Amino acid sequence: MKYAAAMLAAPIAFYFDFSSPYSYIASEWVEALAARHGRTVEWHAMLLGATFQVTDIKSPVSYPLKREYSLHDFERSARFAGVPLKNPEKFPIATQNAARLFWWLHAKSSTTASHWARHCLRAYFARGVDLSDVASLRALAQEFGLDAEQAEAVWNDAQWKLRLKAENDAAIALGVFGAPYFVIDGEPFWGNDRRAQIERWLEKGPF
Amino acid sequence: MKYAAAMLAAPIAFYFDFSSPYSYIASEWVEALAARHGRTVEWHAMLLGATFQVTDIKSPVSYPLKREYSLHDFERSARFAGVPLKNPEKFPIATQNAARLFWWLHAKSSTTASHWARHCLRAYFARGVDLSDVASLRALAQEFGLDAEQAEAVWNDAQWKLRLKAENDAAIALGVFGAPYFVIDGEPFWGNDRRAQIERWLEKGPF
Incomplete structure (x- = not known):
């Protein structure tokens, strides 16, 4: 079937935010899941804060009752997925610098950019490195093999x-209102907890 | 282990709203899942609208971008769970009457109350019966074997x-901010999409 063959080869668009714990968890399984089904992943760094402003949506941790549950659920969902996560002391944080560097790397190599994304997400959520702190981010860039001066200049x-603003606007125009957000064969999936549905889609197609 | 034995026997508290599609989906699997693990289910009818007012949370369908996705996800998540669901034309709706009748039945038999809950949820989400319409709800009560006059009087x-207000206040005091919401051995789980984590908890205990 020509249609199915063409569709099944399409990459998985993966929208993530550097300050989103569920994005971090998903970032740890999305590549392996895609590869098991002959797909690749297109990583899209975005700023959820900017998206929330446009859409009038708020972070789950901005609501008193939901906050306590969410912080607990971040760590439990990570354990469930087998991903090391410790809620950072400072959360959420501004991550535009890490995201701008992502897009700068992306212009040269989307693979390197995705490695940078995973490097930062792990640093923030597993090691507590504050990505909003310039000195910490410079050190992280250096650890990644970049020149810290150049990184900061970028x-x-x-x-x-x-570029980051344009990418964010494009994501919103596409309907992305949260993260992680996946688009597979035109089908949107929001949330780390849509993993089972994504897997079913990749295995058997539309349902 | 005395502790584990006592804990494992505890029922699953299940908080649901008659106008919540994810509550409906969960209502179709929670009893069987509990039974497989030697548990029972304590059903708690609540009014998410009242909870949202107190907590300043809004329904996902009240946000433009999120609305379209959510409506799509309701039906897809139902298909994924093998539950018949067709988004009702009128949604969300006021469901205090169905909920008050639930608690009236509950005072006599919690089992009958849970059957009423499933009867209503299926009627609204699979057959499009408008629970906020008095005539429709009277007919539904009659179909369930109740006297329509008495039901309306209740x-x-x-x-x-x-009673419904007290139950809702108690739920909020407990931290319930959405539906479906489960409490198992003191552990809270929010959302139909926490099913896999709930199953793991029931199988192997805390993780």
């Missing part, structure tokens, strides 16, 4: 500020 | 209005 560069 | 009775 995230202060208007070009990469605009 | 949901207009101050005693059952107060």
